[in-house]
Amino acid sequence: MDPGRFTQVDATTWRVDPWGAMRVPAIIYADENLIRDMDNKVYDQAVNVATLPGIVQACYAMPDAHWGYGFPIGGVAAFDPDRGGVVSAGGVGFDISCGVRTMLTGLAVADVLSVQKSLADSLYHQIPAGLGSRGAITLDALEMDAMLIGGARWAVERGWGEARDLERIEEEGCMAGAQPDWVSERAKERQRREMGTLGSGNHYFEIQAVAAIYDLAVADVFGLVQDEVVVTIHCGSRGLGHQIGTEYLREMLVAAKEAGIELPDRELACAPINSEVGRRYLGAMRAAINCALANREILGHFARRIFAHFFPNCDLRLLFDVSHNTCKVEPHIVDGRRRELFVHRKGATRAFGPGHESLPAALRMVGQPVLIGGSMGTGSYVLVGEATSEAKAFSSACHGAGRALSRHAALKQWSGRQTVDDLEKEGILIRSPSMRGVAEEAPGAYKDIGAVVAAAEHAGLARRVARLRPLICLKG
DNA sequence: ATGTTC
Numbered sequence: 001m002d003p004g005r006f007t008q009v010d011a012t013t014w015r016v017d018p019w020g021a022m023r024v025p026a027i028i029y030a031d032e033n034l035i036r037d038m039d040n041k042v043y044d045q046a047v048n049v050a051t052l053p054g055i056v057q058a059c060y061a062m063p064d065a066h067w068g069y070g071f072p073i074g075g076v077a078a079f080d081p082d083r084g085g086v087v088s089a090g091g092v093g094f095d096i097s098c099g100v101r102t103m104l105t106g107l108a109v110a111d112v113l114s115v116q117k118s119l120a121d122s123l124y125h126q127i128p129a130g131l132g133s134r135g136a137i138t139l140d141a142l143e144m145d146a147m148l149i150g151g152a153r154w155a156v157e158r159g160w161g162e163a164r165d166l167e168r169i170e171e172e173g174c175m176a177g178a179q180p181d182w183v184s185e186r187a188k189e190r191q192r193r194e195m196g197t198l199g200s201g202n203h204y205f206e207i208q209a210v211a212a213i214y215d216l217a218v219a220d221v222f223g224l225v226q227d228e229v230v231v232t233i234h235c236g237s238r239g240l241g242h243q244i245g246t247e248y249l250r251e252m253l254v255a256a257k258e259a260g261i262e263l264p265d266r267e268l269a270c271a272p273i274n275s276e277v278g279r280r281y282l283g284a285m286r287a288a289i290n291c292a293l294a295n296r297e298i299l300g301h302f303a304r305r306i307f308a309h310f311f312p313n314c315d316l317r318l319l320f321d322v323s324h325n326t327c328k329v330e331p332h333i334v335d336g337r338r339r340e341l342f343v344h345r346k347g348a349t350r351a352f353g354p355g356h357e358s359l360p361a362a363l364r365m366v367g368q369p370v371l372i373g374g375s376m377g378t379g380s381y382v383l384v385g386e387a388t389s390e391a392k393a394f395s396s397a398c399h400g401a402g403r404a405l406s407r408h409a410a411l412k413q414w415s416g417r418q419t420v421d422d423l424e425k426e427g428i429l430i431r432s433p434s435m436r437g438v439a440e441e442a443p444g445a446y447k448d449i450g451a452v453v454a455a456a457e458h459a460g461l462a463r464r465v466a467r468l469r470p471l472i473c474l475k476g
Numbered sequence: 477a478t479g480t481t482c
Contacts, residue, residue, distance in 0.1 A: 069477095095477040132479045190479070201477050242478045325477090 001040045003032055012063070012459040016043065021051040021264065029393070029459035030063040034451060037404065041067035042074075048264045049077050053272070054085025056334050056341055060393040062348050063455035064402030064447060069094070070267030073347035076396045078332065080339055081273040086261065087281055088270035089252055091344035092327050094245040096285055097292030098203075098236030099170075099323035100349075100371040100399075102382065102468075103300060103316045105307060107229040109209045112471055115310050116429060119207065120472045122306050124431035127205055127299065128197040129476045131434070135196040137298070144188050147195070148180040151290030152297035152321075160196070161297040167360040169321040170350065173297065175290050179283025183240070184247055187284075190239030191291060196298035200437055200476035202400070203235040204376070205299065211379060211469035218366045218384050222319055224466045231303045231316065232380060232468065234373045235476075236325065237292040244288050248281045273342055282327070289326060296321055319382075320369035324349045324399035332394050343394050351397040351462045353387035370462040372453060373400045376430060376475065377423055377443030380468040381453045388460035397462035398453065401446035410445035411436065419443075423473075432475035441475060 006014035006028070014035060016026040026046035028035065042065045049071055050059040056078045065074030070090030079085030112119065128135045137160075139147060147154045152173030155161045166173040180188075198205055208230050213219045224230070237244075255271035255278070256263055263269065271278040300318065307314045327344045334341070352359060352368040359368055367385035374380040378401065389395045405413070416435025419442045423430055432438050457463050 093477070098477070199477075200480085203477085236477070239478070246478085246482095 003035045012455050024058045026050045026059045028061040031455045039067050042072045045072040054079040054083045056080050062398040063452045064398040071346050075346050076348045076393050078341040078343045086270035087278045089245050089248040093325040093346045094242045095236035096241035096288035097323040098325040100234045101296050101321035102319045103231040104223045105229045109227050112229050120429040123474045131200040133197040134193040137195040145180040148287035151293035155294045155297035160301040165318045168318040175286045178287040182280045182284040183287050187240045187243035194238040198476045203476040205474040206232045207472040208468035212467040214464040218465045221366045233299050237288040240291050241288040244284045347399045348396045349399045351385040353385045370397050374449040375443045375446040376473050382466045383462035398456045401449035404447045405445040407440040410440045414439045414442040428470050429472045
């Protein structure tokens, strides 16, 4: 879009001053090239979100922002319940608590390269991936509720994970306030056989090499070492989260109307936080957060099982596990006053800076690991939260490269088989049940992740620590 | 993202 539509504040800050029904400004953090490549829809959607009741400070878009359902993907918006603030299913996203975890292996790249192909095949055969994939775990009604309340803690109690993981997971692996009773039977039924599965779309299970270190001191605290191998898992709450999103979106259309909220776009359906539907959604959404945390913990357990087969002395340690599709109650300073806000992050990663009380002791001094998933070919980044992000975007950062081309456009431009062959020549092994999915996820369909994280760093959202290069990628 | 259309 045309940068001229904004008031440029600095090289990576672009503001839309309130006009029309906007209650607060809209602010996009990106460099000029990213703004030029960004769809006009991001502007429209950020402006629309800024009209919602109870929104505080500003509506933000991250450098990887693109068009989404109602809210932009890469959007951050915080609402004050005491000022009529709302909660919106479209502001969280359909894949509730979709997120990323990175595990340290301590292995050298050479160790993995010596078994690269058989390791790739093993992942493909042992990790259920793809649309409608089902796992070895089936939950009855009692276990479903226990999982929705316990999250990763539940997984650890059942032997699918390790207790030491929990302090390295957002909410220590267990989101409080989950209400399984407010999750429909249909949502639970869809999830009954989907625990420990990857899903499809942009979800992946990757074995990566630490390709570059930007901040040696923080990398040392994180345990990231040049040319060592890590495992990164990107997935969410599968069918359960999607079903909850679908059902509450419909309810919120009615709730918004009843509350007299003017919606500039039906897709912004929302309910007052202090309303029956709002409270029910929050309880169900928190249950879905636990589902995603449990799912990633189980997949981490599978990673350990597979690595133990190839490398008997290998010990996989969790660096961190963080979601990028949530609504969280957090204290933030607004207008010099501490307020409890409902922070929607949709395709935006929580990025707490140094000293934050929720971080484990081993990380508190440096800040939260901010895990940024890239595309299959171009790799990923680990950033660290910055104190400045609190005032810039309620302690949030980008979540990935962000799509540059639609799935449809990508399908027209690339073939899945050719993409796999091209990446194999670069030493990257792709395994996927869907060649169509691989084509949709071709590296060229994504923005330049290097430019995205550089812009995030310049804007003071988070700082680069390391770049990760894929060696093996299991795609859903 | 998604039993890719309740």
